[in-house]
Amino acid sequence: MRILVLGGDGYLGWPTALHLSRAGYEVGVADNFARRGYDLEMGVDSLVPIASLHQRVDCWEDVSGKRLEAFIGDLTDESFVYDMVGSFRPDAVVHFAEHTQVNNVVGTLNVLYAIAEIDPSIHLVKLGTMGEYGTPNIDIEEGYIEITHRGRTDVLPFPKQPGSFYHLSKVHDSHNIAFCCRAWGLRSTDLNQGVVYGQSTPETTLHPDLATRFDYDAVFGTVLNRFVIQAAAGEPLTVYGKGGQTRGFLDIRDTLACIELAIRHPAKAGEFRVFNQFTESFSVSELAQMVSDAAGGAEIVHLEDPRVEAEEHYYRAAHTKLLDLGLMPFLLGDELLADLLSIARSHIGRLERGALEPKVRWRSTSSTITRRGRSKPEESSAERPV
Amino acid sequence: MRILVLGGDGYLGWPTALHLSRAGYEVGVADNFARRGYDLEMGVDSLVPIASLHQRVDCWEDVSGKRLEAFIGDLTDESFVYDMVGSFRPDAVVHFAEHTQVNNVVGTLNVLYAIAEIDPSIHLVKLGTMGEYGTPNIDIEEGYIEITHRGRTDVLPFPKQPGSFYHLSKVHDSHNIAFCCRAWGLRSTDLNQGVVYGQSTPETTLHPDLATRFDYDAVFGTVLNRFVIQAAAGEPLTVYGKGGQTRGFLDIRDTLACIELAIRHPAKAGEFRVFNQFTESFSVSELAQMVSDAAGGAEIVHLEDPRVEAEEHYYRAAHTKLLDLGLMPFLLGDELLADLLSIARSHIGRLERGALEPKVRWRSTSSTITRRGRSKPEESSAERPV
Numbered sequence: 001m002r003i004l005v006l007g008g009d010g011y012l013g014w015p016t017a018l019h020l021s022r023a024g025y026e027v028g029v030a031d032n033f034a035r036r037g038y039d040l041e042m043g044v045d046s047l048v049p050i051a052s053l054h055q056r057v058d059c060w061e062d063v064s065g066k067r068l069e070a071f072i073g074d075l076t077d078e079s080f081v082y083d084m085v086g087s088f089r090p091d092a093v094v095h096f097a098e099h100t101q102v103n104n105v106v107g108t109l110n111v112l113y114a115i116a117e118i119d120p121s122i123h124l125v126k127l128g129t130m131g132e133y134g135t136p137n138i139d140i141e142e143g144y145i146e147i148t149h150r151g152r153t154d155v156l157p158f159p160k161q162p163g164s165f166y167h168l169s170k171v172h173d174s175h176n177i178a179f180c181c182r183a184w185g186l187r188s189t190d191l192n193q194g195v196v197y198g199q200s201t202p203e204t205t206l207h208p209d210l211a212t213r214f215d216y217d218a219v220f221g222t223v224l225n226r227f228v229i230q231a232a233a234g235e236p237l238t239v240y241g242k243g244g245q246t247r248g249f250l251d252i253r254d255t256l257a258c259i260e261l262a263i264r265h266p267a268k269a270g271e272f273r274v275f276n277q278f279t280e281s282f283s284v285s286e287l288a289q290m291v292s293d294a295a296g297g298a299e300i301v302h303l304e305d306p307r308v309e310a311e312e313h314y315y316r317a318a319h320t321k322l323l324d325l326g327l328m329p330f331l332l333g334d335e336l337l338a339d340l341l342s343i344a345r346s347h348i349g350r351l352e353r354g355a356l357e358p359k360v361r362w363r364s365t366s367s368t369i370t371r372r373g374r375s376k377p378e379e380s381s382a383e384r385p386v
Numbered sequence: 387m388r389i390l391v392l393g394g395d396g397y398l399g400w401p402t403a404l405h406l407s408r409a410g411y412e413v414g415v416a417d418n419f420a421r422r423g424y425d426l427e428m429g430v431d432s433l434v435p436i437a438s439l440h441q442r443v444d445c446w447e448d449v450s451g452k453r454l455e456a457f458i459g460d461l462t463d464e465s466f467v468y469d470m471v472g473s474f475r476p477d478a479v480v481h482f483a484e485h486t487q488v489n490n491v492v493g494t495l496n497v498l499y500a501i502a503e504i505d506p507s508i509h510l511v512k513l514g515t516m517g518e519y520g521t522p523n524i525d526i527e528e529g530y531i532e533i534t535h536r537g538r539t540d541v542l543p544f545p546k547q548p549g550s551f552y553h554l555s556k557v558h559d560s561h562n563i564a565f566c567c568r569a570w571g572l573r574s575t576d577l578n579q580g581v582v583y584g585q586s587t588p589e590t591t592l593h594p595d596l597a598t599r600f601d602y603d604a605v606f607g608t609v610l611n612r613f614v615i616q617a618a619a620g621e622p623l624t625v626y627g628k629g630g631q632t633r634g635f636l637d638i639r640d641t642l643a644c645i646e647l648a649i650r651h652p653a654k655a656g657e658f659r660v661f662n663q664f665t666e667s668f669s670v671s672e673l674a675q676m677v678s679d680a681a682g683g684a685e686i687v688h689l690e691d692p693r694v695e696a697e698e699h700y701y702r703a704a705h706t707k708l709l710d711l712g713l714m715p716f717l718l719g720d721e722l723l724a725d726l727l728s729i730a731r732s733h734i735g736r737l738e739r740g741a742l743e744p745k746v747r748w749r750s751t752s753s754t755i756t757r758r759g760r761s762k763p764e765e766s767s768a769e770r771p772v
Contacts, residue, residue: 101491105491138533138538138539149525149533150524150525152523158545160561164565171561172558
């Protein structure tokens with residue numbers, strides 16, 4: 001089987017490409033290096049140094065004997081997308097390549113049109129986010145909910161209350177893809193992923209040039225990775241507000257396993273299938289305490305919450321469909337935390353301490369573009385209106 | 387009060403501008419003439435001839451003594467939007483200017499950013515569509531629904547199942563606007579409008595140069611107007627499929643009244659308010675029969691449904707909030723139908739018979755861009771991917 005990984009140079013896209021290549025799939029990776037561009041814009045870099053895509057691809061060939069086919073280009077470029085899908089001829093497309101509203105909406109529409117015109121049987125595996133749901137006061141189901149209302153019953157898309165422009169863009173794409181499944185008979189799996197932690201996978205640890213990103217800045221750094229780096233640096237762990245914000249989490253290795261499970265068990269023609277892709281729920285305070293304990297008692301401080309979100313709320317979300325397909329989760333424990341702390345400590349000389357502070361204003365328009373639930377900094381005025 | 391009408395040169399935007407001007411508001415109109423461009427692209431024109439925007443504005447000044455301020459430009463042009471909002475300083479923005487996904491998402495984001503930065507108290511009255519809801523098997527409520535699930539209850543956005551790329555784009559904007567109300571404290575009313583019929587308003591009939599569009603083509607012509615023109619031309623009324631497709635409808639004069647009611651009773655700061663803007667529900671077959679009767683027995687034929695939609699389905703949608711604000715509806719009756727037939731007959735020499743036929747393929751990608759629930763023709767390949 002042939003798998004095309006869009007956003008294949010990123011934090012999760014790269015390890016996914018390696019995992020699938022090792023598992024025996026023929027893998028292509030596509031990227032426009034937008035993420036590396038944001039590093040330059042923000043003046044910050046992954047704590048663990050990462051090789052260029054060309055170096056990575058060559059290194060993987062040396063290590064594994066397998067060659068990844070690389071496509072450099074932008075999904076908003078329609079002819080790039082058509083030529084890539086037409087020449088690579090994937091059986092499945094794994095779509096990580098999303099960040100802003102125009103990029104997502106246009107890029108994903110280009111991917112949908114290319115699939116529909118070139119081969120409608122291609123399975124689109126799109127990485128969504130649990131953030132599409134927001135924090136409703138009822139249990140979150142996997143994509144759909146049965147509603148009984150005034151004596152009648154229907155199964156309808158679960159209502160969405162995304163909390164940032166980034167999450168909104170994922171909601172737009174979910175609606176567009178669902179329509180294309182309904183109207184054109186395409187097949188798609190939407191993986192509404194929780195917050196990912198971890199940095200090592202069985203493949204990325206085979207050579208330093210295969211390492212993936214380890215981010216800690218206020219825009220792209222996910223919370224657990226950021227706490228670990230703060231602890232390694234001897235800085236206090238910064239909790240926003242009360243720390244009661246609860247979300248679903250998963251180990252990076254489970255991300256790879258979930259994507260392979262979705263590929264191995266594809267959606268049916270016409271089906272828009274939604275899986276909630278996380279393994280455990282934690283509050284921010286719980287995570288801070290776990291990292292503090294693992295680091296031998298790091299200080300925890302509470303900052304005023306810069307985001308517009310409930311600091312304490314109900315949160316319970318279903319996540320059984322991937323378990324039903326055979327997922328065996330890595331749960332968060334001392335071993336993972338010790339491994340992450342060790343990685344962080346060995347690269348702590350590369351830390352830019354200023355990048356740990358929250359810089360994004362969420363209550364006014366200066367918060368601009370969001371990604372991974374955080375906003376890009378004010379400097380990115382060029383992209384402000386999207 | 388100062389009101390800016392975006393899309394003020396269109397079928398509904400123009401009569402709305404006149405209505406508000408006559409009611410005593412200071413009115414500005416903005417348009418990029420995209421709708422007139424589609425006429426050129428499709429080789430078809432409004433059955434009733436329409437004057438240019440400059441002619442219309444001059445004519446209205448002659449007739450009423452009031453001057454509309456005209457802004458010619460595209461909402462995807464951020465500086466155009468900022469300059470317009472900053473110089474006109476509206477109390478409310480009435481937003482009709484939506485057609486495709488990039489235009490809507492980018493244009494509406496520009497409007498939101500301009501409002502937030504220039505004056506967050508500006509009330510955004512956005513024209514949505516009942517088509518955002520699709521045809522669920524439960525009663526449709528006005529924007530939100532109380533859901534009790536596993537013993538807990540919350541009021542959540544009503545789930546959306548839009549049936550075209552046009553309706554999808556309205557869903558995207560609804561989500562973006564709701565977020566800006568939540569995060570930035572903006573105020574907005576989303577008017578989920580049914581299918582509009584009629585062509586005359588008290589203002590447009592004051593002079594031929596004030597007339598608004600009367601469309602019958604397969605892309606932009608709404609169903610009742612199209613039946614009337616078919617009857618006037620002695621052509622059979624063409625029902626798609628069984629004709630059990632049921633939707634909410636309203637008279638063009640009620641559109642104007644609803645918008646004025648929304649403006650006079652603005653949403654509160656931080657509120658994203660949703661009204662379902664229609665007055666009666668009809669099936670397509672019922673409408674065909676009414677027009678046939680009014681025309682003295684016009685033939686009705688059933689064509690294979692070119693759309694992906696249920697030809698028979700449950701449909702019941704709440705629409706009490708505008709009535710509660712004081713709407714006195716014009717219900718569909720013989721007088722309106724006789725008036726419309728008379729208008730159509732007096733311009734029937736302008737009819738392009740070929741434009742009455744459905745040309746859009748809904749089950750494959752050649753159906754391209756959709757607007758008002760219909761697709762743009764295949765020729766519009768330039769905009770295909772959006």
